[in-house]
Amino acid sequence: IAGITQAPTSQILAAGRRMTLRCTQDMRHNAMYWYRQDLGLGLRLIHYSNTAGTTGKGEVPDGYSVSRANTDDFPLTLASAVPSQTSVYFCASSDAKGPGELFFGEGSRLTVL
Amino acid sequence: GQNIDQPTEMTATEGAIVQINCTYQTSGFNGLFWYQQHAGEAPTFLSYNVLDGLEEKGRFSSFLSRSKGYSYLLLKELQMKDSASYLCAVMDSNYQLIWGAGTKLIIKP
Numbered sequence: 001i002a003g004i005t006q007a008p009t010s011q012i013l014a015a016g017r018r019m020t021l022r023c024t025q026d027m028r029h030n031a032m033y034w035y036r037q038d039l040g041l042g043l044r045l046i047h048y049s050n051t052a053g054t055t056g057k058g059e060v061p062d063g064y065s066v067s068r069a070n071t072d073d074f075p076l077t078l079a080s081a082v083p084s085q086t087s088v089y090f091c092a093s094s095d096a097k098g099p100g101e102l103f104f105g106e107g108s109r110l111t112v113l
Numbered sequence: 114g115q116n117i118d119q120p121t122e123m124t125a126t127e128g129a130i131v132q133i134n135c136t137y138q139t140s141g142f143n144g145l146f147w148y149q150q151h152a153g154e155a156p157t158f159l160s161y162n163v164l165d166g167l168e169e170k171g172r173f174s175s176f177l178s179r180s181k182g183y184s185y186l187l188l189k190e191l192q193m194k195d196s197a198s199y200l201c202a203v204m205d206s207n208y209q210l211i212w213g214a215g216t217k218l219i220i221k222p
Contacts, residue, residue: 042117042212043156043200058209090155100144100204104155 003027006091006105013081013112021076021108023091031094032074033058033102034066036087043090049074081112115139117213119201124219125191133186133199133216141206147175147186148200150215156200159186188218196220 004025013019025032030051035043045058049068063085065077074093078085088109092102116138125131137145144163148156162168162177162184174187186199198215205211 040214042214043202043210044212045209100146100208100210101158101161102148102156102210104157106155 004091004093004103004105006089006108008108009106010109011111013078013110015082015112016080019078019081019110021078021089021091021110023074023076023105024072025074025091025093025103026072027093027095027103028071029093029095029103030071032068033092033094034064034074034076035090035092036060037090037107038087046076046089078110081110083112086110086112115203115205115211117201117203117211119199119213119216121214122217122219124221125188127191127193127220127222129191130187130189131191131218133188133201133218135184135186135201135213137182137184137201137203137211137213139203139205139211142179143204143206143208145175145177145184146202146204146210147184148202149197150200151197159199191220193220193222 007022033048034046044060046064047066049055052071088107090107091105119135147159150156160175167176172189177184198217200215201213202210
């Protein structure tokens with residue numbers, strides 16, 4: 001089934017640990033995004049990539065890094081996790097030729113203690 | 114600053130009609146999106162408006178007035194499965210999406 005796969009679906013992490021959230025899509029979309037969703041707030045863009053080999057900072061990039069070595073994969077790394085990074089993380093992709101409809105993964109729920 | 118406002122929560126009755134409003138103030142405008150998100154799941158695309166007027170898609174319709182910075186999502190013949198959060202998002206002049214916090218819609222029998 002075509003779509004976006006995220007892993008892990010849920011993780012509890014000690015503060016200070018390094019964590020990578022994985023995201024893979026099989027739709028050959030050029031653009032990919034990482035969002036965090038917190039209660040009472042809209043989705044906030046962390047990082048994005050318009051095409052393989054390029055990345056950009058979103059609204060809340062501090063403490064996160066990404067890479068885009070190929071079209072399909074867009075991992076998000078927390079170098080040293082802090083409790084304020086407790087959130088639900090969504091990876092998304094879009095076909096840049098369209099009106100911008102986003103296709104989301106199922107989310108990764110991260111708890112930093 | 115950029116801002117998207119929508120009600121936090123609404124309640125409606127099965128079989129009825131509900132209108133969810135969204136007002137926005139953004140740097141430029143390149144379209145407005147509505148997404149549906151069931152609890153614990155990913156958002157899914159519902160509609161896209163870039164020109165003024167009403168776009169109808171089955172039981173769901175979306176309206177846009179660019180001069181008023183206003184949109185609404187109209188849901189007809191409500192079903193229990195429509196219980197979800199509805200997210201309004203505007204694409205600004207830099208083609209970045211600005212998201213509202215979402216409206217939680219509760220459907221009662």
